[in-house]
Amino acid sequence: MDFKTATDRLSAAKITADDIAEACGVVRNSIARARLDPSSPAYRSPPQNWRPVLARLARERIEELRAFVQEMES
Numbered sequence: 001m002d003f004k005t006a007t008d009r010l011s012a013a014k015i016t017a018d019d020i021a022e023a024c025g026v027v028r029n030s031i032a033r034a035r036l037d038p039s040s041p042a043y044r045s046p047p048q049n050w051r052p053v054l055a056r057l058a059r060e061r062i063e064e065l066r067a068f069v070q071e072m073e074s
Contacts, residue, residue, distance in 0.1 A: 003046040004035045006054050013061045023053045 007020060017035075021028040024047040033044040047053070 003050060006051075007031070007035055010054060010058060010061075013058065015057050015061060019057060020054065023057055024050060 007017070010020070011017075017028050017031045021031045024031070026047050030044060030047065033042055034046040034050075036043040
């Protein structure tokens with residue numbers, strides 16, 4: 001899975017580019033440029049170690065959603 005696909009999936013979970021930038025220790029513009037088509041002159045490589053960072057963000061969101069489900073079902 002490439003960076004754009006992974007961030008699209010997180011966007012569906014309401015994890016924003018700002019959230020990703022903060023977690024990666026970069027500015028939002030870096031995330032926006034990494035999401036561009038690699039053939040674009042403005043494209044930049046994704047931040048180093050982006051995979052474990054995005055996995056952590058997704059894991060955190062899963063835990064938040066599980067807590068919400070438990071609250072709603074109790």
